[in-house]
Amino acid sequence: MTILVAGVLLWSIVHLMKSVTPGVRASIQGAIGEGPHKGLAALLLLASVGLMIYGWRTTPAEFVYDPPVWGRHLNMTLMFIAIYLIGVAQGKSRVRQWIRHPMLTGVLIWSAGHLLANGDNRSLVLFGGLGLWALISIITVSRNEGAWVKPADVATPGREVLSVAIAALLYTVLLFAHPWIAGVPVLAG
Known part of the structure; x- marks a missing residue:
């Protein structure tokens, strides 16, 4: 269950940064650049999907x-x-x-x-x-x-x-x- 929760949280945090914490997002983007920031966000979202799928399949219902x-x-x-x-x-x-x-x-x-x-x-x-x-x-x-x-x-x-x-x-x-x-x-x- 922990992996499933982690996947949902990671997905939510990455997506909500733009609308909830735009300053934090802007400072990360300023520090590493727009391209690397987009790449990092994409990797984190892919990881979150992987965590959700693995967490779903390994958590007993x-x-x-x-x-x-x-x-x-x-x-x-x-x-x-x-x-x-x-x-x-x-x-x-x-x-x-x-x-x-x-x-x-x-x-x-x-x-x-x-x-x-x-x-x-x-x-x-x-x-x-x-x-x-x-x-x-x-x-x-x-x-x-x-x-x-x-x-x-x-x-x-x-x-x-x-x-x-x-x-x-x-x-x-x-x-x-x-x-x-x-x-x-x-x-x-």
């Missing part, structure tokens, strides 16, 4: 709470929405007219869905921890950016359809790859 019987099915629907939001965060989309931080909102939905489907200790740490990180990020980034200025450009209808199609493809791939990624089959029983 222990019952913490009883998820609702409909939680698994709702989670499968929420995952499509989360994948879509994470994908459209990188470009033009009509969604960006309604949601200020689609990627972080997608992570929050991913987290909530998994907490509805799973009631074990490692799910609580991983999904609860990353959901908390996403929520804190939404608040701190919004505070630092000030008033929300909605993007003037939106995607064409064709681009929106393409985004949905790509999200559906990624959803399908992740559905079948889930046993190899997380060690847990989605489509079992």
